[in-house]
Amino acid sequence: MSILELKNVCYSYEKGKVVLADVNAELEKGKLYAVLGPSGSGKTTLLALLGGLDTPTQGSVLFDGENIRTKGLEYHRRHHISLIFQSYNLIDYMTPMENAQLTAKLDAGPVLERLGLARDEITRNVLKLSGGQQQRVAIARALSSDAPVILADEPTGNLDADTAEEITAVLKESAHALGKCVVVVTHSGQVANQADVILEIKRGQLKEREIK
Template sequence: MPTLELKNVSYAYEKGKAVLQNVSGPLETGKMYAILGPSGSGKTTLLSLLGGLDVPTQGSVLFDSEDITAKGLEHHRRNHISLIFQSYNLIDYMTPVENVRLTAKLDAAPILERLGLERDEITRNVLKLSGGQQQRVAIARALASDAPVILADEPTGNLDADTAEEITAILKESAHAFGKCVVVVTHDREVAKQADVVLEIKLGHLKEREYK
């Protein structure tokens, strides 16, 4: 049974421009999905709909076969979803350890160090870290959460190639070893190659594609 499911989802901006048209499909536990498409094709919009940050113009998003609006979008976001934003969305007066503790009951230090942060860096204010380091904190916060779904918007965009490869492997491990449903919006070919399923948005439609 899919963890998340899109059912005839369409989305249009206020001026009437259709971004997504009658999109349907399952997103299953234990798999990593990559969503591809040109800029402006609706990738981030789709991620927002899956995460309950927005609602479809038509159709519905289901979690465990129930419409996510049934118990409220806030309930969905709080209990089911862990988000990795392009803009990090860290609490800027906190340290990396404190940011991760917002979503996790476990010790934050090991996962931050696994993502390449040094011991002295994890106790600094996040504003004193580089963009790449802040991105790692955002990823650590998502990985440490108990939420069954990880939604990531260009998670490797500010990272060097070696770190991006390591982060991708950790996201994939989160799906395979820890039973998460991982959905990654990306332009990175190497990230897409590592995904179990590659989906492409083209002219408002979502289709599975071969990608090797």
């Protein structure tokens, strides 16, 4: 049974440009989804709609069969969704540990360490970390949450190949071992190759691509 569903979703800008046209999809717990498509195709828009950061022009987004607008988009974001942003969205006067603990129910330390941060880096101000390290903190914050859905926008974009592979493995483990629904917008073939389901946006349509 799906935990997130897009039902006849359309999205267009005020000037009339259609980004998504009558999109339908069902997303299940326990699976890693990769969303592919050229730049400007609507991948980040799709993620924003699933996360309750924006609303469709037409159609609806459902969580456990209920329209996310029924209880409110803020409720959906707070209780159902954990987001990994391209821009990190870290609180700059906090340490990695403090940032990760904002959403954590358990100790975020082991997650930060698994993602490659040393003990002394965990207690350092995030502004003193490199961009790649900050990205790992943003990912750790999402993984430390008990939200059933993880939405990630290019989570491996600024990371070296080895770290990207480890991040992808952790996201896959979150789906398979922890039963989360993990949706990743990516240009990375490495991430797509690890996905259970590949979704591709072309000309406003969302189609499932066969995994070879």
